[in-house]
Amino acid sequence: MKGQHLFIRPAEAMDEHALRRLYVADEAPLPEPLVGPVALVAKLAGTLVAHTSGEVDGPDLLIRSFYVSRELRHKRIGRSLLIRLEELAARMQCFRLVAAMDTPCAGFLENAGFVQTGGILTRNIERFPAGNDEAIIQPAPQR
Numbered sequence: 001m002k003g004q005h006l007f008i009r010p011a012e013a014m015d016e017h018a019l020r021r022l023y024v025a026d027e028a029p030l031p032e033p034l035v036g037p038v039a040l041v042a043k044l045a046g047t048l049v050a051h052t053s054g055e056v057d058g059p060d061l062l063i064r065s066f067y068v069s070r071e072l073r074h075k076r077i078g079r080s081l082l083i084r085l086e087e088l089a090a091r092m093q094c095f096r097l098v099a100a101m102d103t104p105c106a107g108f109l110e111n112a113g114f115v116q117t118g119g120i121l122t123r124n125i126e127r128f129p130a131g132n133d134e135a136i137i138q139p140a141p142q143r
Contacts, residue, residue, distance in 0.1 A: 004045050006077060008084045011039035011051065018048040022069060028104075031065035038088065042081050044072070050081050061089035061125075063099040066109070078105075082112055090125050097123045 011019070012035060019034045019041070031053060033039070038061060042050035050068040054061050063085070068078045089097060099109055099121045106121060114121040 006049075006080055007043045008040055008081060009043075011035040011041045011053065015041050015048065019051055022048055022051065023067065026070045028067060031067075038092070040081060040084055040088065042068075042077055044077070050077050052081055052085050054085070056089075056092055056094060057098075059093075059095040060098045060122075061085070061092065061094040061096070063097060063103070063109075066099070066103070066105045078108055079112060086123075086125055094125055096125055 016034050020030060023030045033053065034051070036053060036055070038055055039053035040051070041048055049072050052063065052066045054063045054065075056062075066078070066081070066085075068081070086097060097114070099106070099114065101116065101119055101121060103109070103121070109121050109123070110116075112123070114123040
């Protein structure tokens with residue numbers, strides 16, 4: 001992965017076949033829906049390697065799925081995808097990210113700053129400057 005750029009963009013209908021292959025290859029449960037207004041994919045060297053989707057519920061963005069290919073975990077792909085999801089949520093006027101406690105990525109989310117609140121995982125959204133939504137699809141900055 002070193003020297004390769006991670007490309008994160010909104011998920012589109014044409015991504016559904018590749019998303020199904022991603023989940024099936026790792027024998028992971030297939031979330032529904034795979035695409036929609038709150039769905040992002042991450043590509044590395046032209047291959048789809050991560051996916052997240054959710055929905056807006058009032059001031060919250062509910063994370064329905066968050067998945068990184070098993071062979072590419074611990075390489076900051078999930079963190080980069082989470083940053084982009086947070087930026088998207090801020091543009092949608094959401095104030096926090098929310099996930100169920102029993103989500104398969106609960107450990108990752110807790111390591112990324114989510115806290116248990118009333119049986120759910122939550123993280124307040126940092127405010128990003130208003131601007132062009134094209135910023136969502138740019139590669140995540142290296143930290």
